[in-house]
Structures are given as C-alpha cells and as structure tokens.
Amino acid sequence: xxxxxxxxxxxxxxxxxxxxxxxxxxxxxxxxxxxxxxxxxxxxxxxxxxxxxxxxxxxxxxxxxxxxxxxxxxxxxxxxxxxxxxxxxxxxxxxxxxxxxxxxxxxxxxx
Amino acid sequence: xxxxxxxxxxxxxxxxxxxxxxxxxxxxxxxxxxxxxxxxxxxxxxxxxxxxxxxxxxxxxxxxxxxxxxxxxxxxxxxxxxxxxxxxxxxxxxxxxxxxxxxxxxxxxxxxxx
Numbered sequence: 543x544x545x546x547x548x549x550x551x552x553x554x555x556x557x558x559x560x561x562x563x564x565x566x567x568x569x570x571x572x573x574x575x576x577x578x579x580x581x582x583x584x585x586x587x588x589x590x591x592x593x594x595x596x597x598x599x600x601x602x603x604x605x606x607x608x609x610x611x612x613x614x615x616x617x618x619x620x621x622x623x624x625x626x627x628x629x630x631x632x633x634x635x636x637x638x639x640x641x642x643x644x645x646x647x648x649x650x651x652x653x
Numbered sequence: 654x655x656x657x658x659x660x661x662x663x664x665x666x667x668x669x670x671x672x673x674x675x676x677x678x679x680x681x682x683x684x685x686x687x688x689x690x691x692x693x694x695x696x697x698x699x700x701x702x703x704x705x706x707x708x709x710x711x712x713x714x715x716x717x718x719x720x721x722x723x724x725x726x727x728x729x730x731x732x733x734x735x736x737x738x739x740x741x742x743x744x745x746x747x748x749x750x751x752x753x754x755x756x757x758x759x760x761x762x763x764x765x766x767x
Contacts, residue, residue, distance in 0.1 A: 585758030
C-alpha cells in the first residue's frame with residue numbers, strides 16, 4: 543500500500559471551503575485513494591474514495607491529479623461539526639479492505 | 654439508518670483477566686473488522702473476518718486475541734490475560750464487501766486495564 547503524507551494540522555473558517563491535501567507519490571496503478579475522518583475519538587467515518595477520476599458525493603469532493611501522486615479532499619462549506627482528523631488511505635483492490643491509518647490532518651473549523 | 658453497535662461502552666478490568674468485547678455489525682454485511690486506538694495514537698488494524706474465518710490479522714493480533722461470530726448477529730473480540738498495554742479504544746467495523754464498500758465503524762469500547 544502507498545505511503546501517504548498529510549499536513550498534521552489545518553485551520554478553516556466556518557462556511558469556507560476546506561481543502562485537505564494528501565501526497566501519495568508511491569501509489570500503484572490498482573490502488574484507490576480513500577478518505578475517512580474521526581471526530582473526537584468516535585469511530586472513523588467514511589467520506590469518499592476514487593481511483594483516477596474526480597469524485598463527488600453529498601459530503602465532499604475528491605480531486606486526484608492526473609499523475610495520481612497527490613489528491614485533495616474538498617469540503618465545500620465547512621461547518622464546526624467538520625472539525626476532525628482526516629485520513630487519506632491507499633487501498634489495493636482485492637486485498638481485503640483493511641485500513642491502514644496514518645496520523646492524518648487535524649482540521650479545525652473556526653467560527 | 655443502520656449502524657454498528659458495541660457493548661460495553663467502557664470496560665474496566667484487572668491485569669490478567671479475560672475480557673470479551675461485543676459488536677453487532679450491520680445486518681446484511683459480510684466483512685467484519687476490529688481496530689484499536691491507544692490514547693493519543695493512530696487507529697491500528699487488528700483483524701478482518703469473512704465467511705466465519707479470519708481473513709487477515711496484524712502483528713498485534715497474537716495468541717492473546719481471538720474473534721468469533723457465535724450467532725448470526727454478534728461479532729466478538731476476546732482478549733485473554735489482559736496487560737496494561739491493552740488499554741485502548743477498540744472499534745468494530747463492518748462492510749458489505751471487502752473492498753469497494755465503505756466500512757461502518759461502531760462507537761468503540763474503551764478498555765482500561767488496571
């Protein structure tokens with residue numbers, strides 16, 4: 543699985559877009575990028591995943607660069623409830639789906 | 654909305670005792686997982702379970718640990734002879750498939766070993 547690198551912390555103003563970067567320069571061709579978040583010691587929560595195309599769902603958008611070496615998770619209108627640790631995880635298809643969490647990015651949304 | 658539940662929410666035990674952590678996964682899910690998180694540290698994978706057997710386990714998941722799906726609804730993690738360093742939050746998760754579907758996590762059981 544690709545090693546992912548994320549900034550340890552970020553701030554965002556409430557109502558603004560939060561853009562969380564992830565570097566995964568060693569990602570392989572069959573490796574998907576998954577994003578989860580953990581709100582204050584609760585169980586992690588799935589956000590979105592993608593392979594090479596940009597993806598959008600009701601929670602967020604995922605932008606993956608053409609060379610797939612990095613991606614950005616976008617929360618379009620951050621709220622205080624989006625304050626959490628965000629994890630970018632590389633997952634290889636057909637390897638059982640175990641999640642390997644790194645340290646993630648601690649996002650603080652401020653009023 | 655269906656959810657994963659875990660009991661108890663907090664378990665306190667003496668070192669050397671056995672504990673069983675219980676989880677009820679989402680009813681139509683087929684893959685089950687246990688993770689743990691020591692306070693202030695990252696979430697760590699312990700074990701995955703499918704078709705009534707362990708699919709994969711981490712180095713942490715040694716002979717002290719075992720998992721079981723005793724009936725059609727419960728999924729348990731047993732820790733024998735607990736040690737101080739087993740103190741952590743233990744999360745159960747389930748998914749419909751092993752890969753493309755998201756894993757749904759429970760709220761966790763906080764285990765404190767004294």
